Amino acid sequence: MKLQSMLACLLSTAIVVSAKVSTIWLAGDSTTAPDGGHNGTEGWGQYLKYSFGDQAVVNNSAYAGRSARSFTREGRFDKIAQALQPGDWVVIEFGINDAGAPQNGSTSTTGDKGRADCPGAGNQTCTVVFNNATEVVQTFPTYVKATARKFLDLGAAGVVIAEQLPTNVWESGNYSYRSPIFAYYSQLATLELGGPASNVFFVQHGGYAAQAQRLLGKTVVDANYPMDHTHTAPFLADVHSQAFVLGLKCGTSPLANLVVNATARIEQARGPCLPANATLPI
Numbered sequence: 001m002k003l004q005s006m007l008a009c010l011l012s013t014a015i016v017v018s019a020k021v022s023t024i025w026l027a028g029d030s031t032t033a034p035d036g037g038h039n040g041t042e043g044w045g046q047y048l049k050y051s052f053g054d055q056a057v058v059n060n061s062a063y064a065g066r067s068a069r070s071f072t073r074e075g076r077f078d079k080i081a082q083a084l085q086p087g088d089w090v091v092i093e094f095g096i097n098d099a100g101a102p103q104n105g106s107t108s109t110t111g112d113k114g115r116a117d118c119p120g121a122g123n124q125t126c127t128v129v130f131n132n133a134t135e136v137v138q139t140f141p142t143y144v145k146a147t148a149r150k151f152l153d154l155g156a157a158g159v160v161i162a163e164q165l166p167t168n169v170w171e172s173g174n175y176s177y178r179s180p181i182f183a184y185y186s187q188l189a190t191l192e193l194g195g196p197a198s199n200v201f202f203v204q205h206g207g208y209a210a211q212a213q214r215l216l217g218k219t220v221v222d223a224n225y226p227m228d229h230t231h232t233a234p235f236l237a238d239v240h241s242q243a244f245v246l247g248l249k250c251g252t253s254p255l256a257n258l259v260v261n262a263t264a265r266i267e268q269a270r271g272p273c274l275p276a277n278a279t280l281p282i
C-alpha cells in the first residue's frame, strides 16, 4: 500500500515533468505582431499556435515598427530573456524596418526612427545621436547573433532565425520574388552561430510565403493586402504562418517534431519543400 502510493507519486511527478510544455517566443515586426499593421491587418505569429495544438505555447512578442536594432534598444529581447524557461524556443524575424543607414539627430518620430541598422554583414558600427543619446549602432547580424547567444545561454532548446516575408509578389501584375539582403544576413547569422549543430536553425520563410502566394494567385493575394503591399489580412497571415511551419518541417529542427500537421498535408496546400543543400543551415 505504502509502496504503491509512493510509486504512484513518483509516476505522477514524472508525468508532470515530461508534460512541461515549451513556449515559442516570437520576436519580429508588424508582419508577425498581434494586430499586424493595424486597421484590420494581422501578423502571422497570431496563427502559429494552430500548428502546435497542445504541444507548445506561442507568445507573440513581435511589435509593429521595430527592427533588430530598435527591438534591442527598447529591451524587447531582454523581456523575452527574462521570461524564457529552459527548453523554450525563440523565433527571430526582422528585415522590413532594418534598411537604410542610421542618421544623426533623428527622434522616434522623425528620420530613420532609430531603426536602421549599421550597413554591413560584419562587426561594423555607426555612432549616432538618437533621441539625444549617443548610440553605437551595430549591423543586423551582430544584433541577431548577440540575442540568440543570450537565449541559448539561458537554456533555450533552440533559436530559429527566419527570413523576412515578401511584400505582395503579384504587385507588378506578374509573379516576382527576390530574396532580400536581410534574408542573406539571417542565413549568415545562423551559420556564424554554428547552425543546426548549435541548435540554431534558418527558416526560408520569405521563400515559402512567396511560393504560397504564387499558388494562391493574384486575385486572392491582392485582396489580402487591404492597406498596402506589406500588411496582410487575417487569411494571408494564416497562410504565412503555415508557410513558416512548412519551412520548419522541411528542415532538421526538433521544433518541427512538435507540429501537429503532417508535412505532406501542408505541402498539398502550400507547395513542396524548397530545394536545399548541406550548406543551408535549416
Ligand SMILES: *[C@@H]1O[C@H](CO)[C@@H](O)[C@H](O)[C@H]1NC(C)=O
Residues within 6 Å of the ligand: 038, 039, 227
Ligand atoms: C488606419 O485607419 C485609420 C482610421 O480609419 C486612418 O486614420 C489611418 O490613416 C489608417 N492607417 C493606415 C496606415 O492606413
Ligand SMILES: *[C@@H]1O[C@H](CO)[C@@H](O)[C@H](O)[C@H]1NC(C)=O
Residues within 6 Å of the ligand: 059, 060, 061, 079, 080, 083
Ligand atoms: C508574452 O510574454 C510577455 C512577457 O513575459 C507578457 O508580458 C505577455 O503578456 C505575454 N503575452 C501573452 C499573449 O501571453
Ligand SMILES: *[C@@H]1O[C@H](CO)[C@@H](O)[C@H](O)[C@H]1NC(C)=O
Residues within 6 Å of the ligand: 122, 123
Ligand atoms: C572585426 O572583424 C574583422 C574581420 O573579421 C576583424 O579583423 C576585427 O578584429 C574585428 N574587430 C572587432 C573589434 O571585433
Ligand SMILES: *[C@@H]1O[C@H](CO)[C@@H](O)[C@H](O)[C@H]1NC(C)=O
Residues within 6 Å of the ligand: 102, 103, 104, 126, 127, 128, 129
Ligand atoms: C554623428 O555625429 C557624430 C558626432 O558629431 C559623428 O562622430 C558621427 O560620425 C556621426 N554619424 C553619422 C552616421 O553621421
Ligand SMILES: *[C@@H]1O[C@H](CO)[C@@H](O)[C@H](O)[C@H]1NC(C)=O
Residues within 6 Å of the ligand: 107, 131, 132
Ligand atoms: C532632446 O533635447 C531637446 C533639447 O534639450 C529637448 O527639447 C527634447 O525634448 C529632447 N528629446 C528627447 C527625445 O529627449
Ligand SMILES: *[C@@H]1O[C@H](CO)[C@@H](O)[C@H](O)[C@H]1NC(C)=O
Residues within 6 Å of the ligand: 172, 173, 174
Ligand atoms: C506579364 O507576363 C506576360 C507574359 O510574359 C506579359 O505579356 C505581360 O506584359 C506581363 N505583365 C506585366 C505587368 O509585367
Ligand SMILES: *[C@@H]1O[C@H](CO)[C@@H](O)[C@H](O)[C@H]1NC(C)=O
Residues within 6 Å of the ligand: 050, 051, 241, 242, 243, 245, 246, 260, 261, 265, 266
Ligand atoms: C495544422 O492543422 C490545424 C488544424 O487543422 C490548422 O489550423 C493549421 O493551419 C495547420 N497548419 C499547417 C501548417 O497547415
Ligand SMILES: *[C@@H]1O[C@H](CO)[C@@H](O)[C@H](O)[C@H]1NC(C)=O
Residues within 6 Å of the ligand: 276, 277, 278, 279, 280
Ligand atoms: C546551397 O544553397 C544555397 C541556397 O539556395 C545557395 O546559395 C548555395 O550556393 C548552395 N551551395 C551549394 C554548394 O550548392
